[in-house]
Amino acid sequence: MTEKKLKNIFSQGAIPASFIAESIQKHSSKTGIGAHSIFLGQVRSDAINDKKVAAIEYTSYEEMALEKMYKIREAIFEKYDLTCMHVHHSLGRVEAGEISLFVFTSSPHRNAAIEACNETVERIKAELPVWGKELFADETYQWKENT
Amino acid sequence: MQVNVIAFGQITDITGRSTITVNDVTDTNELIQKLHSLYPALANTKYVIAVDKQIINENMLLENNNTVALLPPYAGG
Numbered sequence: 001m002t003e004k005k006l007k008n009i010f011s012q013g014a015i016p017a018s019f020i021a022e023s024i025q026k027h028s029s030k031t032g033i034g035a036h037s038i039f040l041g042q043v044r045s046d047a048i049n050d051k052k053v054a055a056i057e058y059t060s061y062e063e064m065a066l067e068k069m070y071k072i073r074e075a076i077f078e079k080y081d082l083t084c085m086h087v088h089h090s091l092g093r094v095e096a097g098e099i100s101l102f103v104f105t106s107s108p109h110r111n112a113a114i115e116a117c118n119e120t121v122e123r124i125k126a127e128l129p130v131w132g133k134e135l136f137a138d139e140t141y142q143w144k145e146n147t
Numbered sequence: 148m149q150v151n152v153i154a155f156g157q158i159t160d161i162t163g164r165s166t167i168t169v170n171d172v173t174d175t176n177e178l179i180q181k182l183h184s185l186y187p188a189l190a191n192t193k194y195v196i197a198v199d200k201q202i203i204n205e206n207m208l209l210e211n212n213n214t215v216a217l218l219p220p221y222a223g224g
Contacts, residue, residue: 059155061197061200061218064216089223129197131155132223133156
């Protein structure tokens, strides 16, 4: 792999709503932007055999995930007229109801922003080596699987 | 010659650890056979392998100090 700066997308714990608000605010100086599209993934409290998911504990093969994310980013920028893209994914424990994935695309026009955001989310779910342990209140768990 | 195996997700439940050092294997098929004899439950588990972060779909010759990752189905987001 050649030397390049891989952007870290991972941070410990839930993504706070205030962080998302600040990210939006930071774009006010980029006046060529006409549209933002945002996807927020929230930990869902699925019920499995009368037990409810209390939290998900995320782990990743981080080095591989960051290289893959770099490739996804390059492909998305090639395909869509984007001004910028930001991706944040949680690691560690995230409680039900909290945000674990934040994808934010900006473009002069809405179609590019919306489609790029959707495609990025789909590719993250399919291609990034990330795992989620669904933790129940009684301390048992099962491994999450993306559908 | 040794390769470094790293396990992720549900596979760590089977191996009980996240890193395993395996000696004297020449290719990935041989490595997988060895792992399946060490951890029989692996044979019934869905996973792909990556050699030095590249997913491989066919047998591949291994070199000293390769890192082989065992990757169960992804669940990001």
